[in-house]
Amino acid sequence: MALVRRIARPLLAAPFIFEGVRTALHPEREIDVYPQAFDAVDSAIAKSSAPGFVDARTVVRAAGAVAAGAGVLYATNRYPRAAAAALLLTTSIGWAGRKKVWELRGEELTQEVQAILTDAGLLGGVLLAVVDNDGRPSLGYRAHKFVERSQKKAAATQRELEKKAGKLEKKAKGAVQTAQKQLSVQQG
Structure with missing residues (x-):
């Protein structure tokens, strides 16, 4: 063609x-x-x-x-x-x-x-x-697809950040509990 x-x-x-x-x-x-x-x-x-x-x-x-x-x-x-x-x-x-x-x-x-x-x-x-x-494809279609891909990528990045934040929160809670146990052992 x-x-x-x-x-x-x-x-x-x-x-x-x-x-x-x-x-x-x-x-x-x-x-x-x-x-x-x-x-x-x-x-x-x-x-x-x-x-x-x-x-x-x-x-x-x-x-x-x-x-x-x-x-x-x-x-x-x-x-x-x-x-x-x-x-x-x-x-x-x-x-x-x-x-x-x-x-x-x-x-x-x-x-x-x-x-x-x-x-x-x-x-x-x-x-x-x-x-x-x-x-x-037309310019409008390409712009629409670009926005769509950007939204998907942003959502994936947000999910990944939320997972990391959850893991960090668990580690922080574990560290706080360990610190509280050590403090109670030292006081007791």
Whole structure:
């Protein structure tokens, strides 16, 4: 299975890297699709306490750079689940509604539906990648098992200490009784 992952991860990551680089270099492609939405984002950013150089173009560029970086991380098997989650978050929004399918006819409609289904298939692959643990348990499971082992070890240590304390208590009682007998013999 490791060989399949070694081949499949770069193949799955390639379109995301390509789109991320294109978006980072040419953010207007995304902005032209939803100009009203980006105008609203620009006005919201202007009203916020964000630095003056931050606008919708900068946000789109940053999302493209994050997508390309996450694609590279996923392709090289570095933090694959986190990288896949970043890919899912950064690219699914950009791919939604690239063209208004209901306005298309004929061959253009067929091509756009095919492109949408291809994108949906890629997103499905990324969803699988998010939950793929590569034969290793998740971080939550490992943390739970660590806590469980620590609790068992602490309980075993406590039992061992209680045994030793019981033995020391018996020795102390025996020493006290011996001392009392010697004291009574000396007094008597």
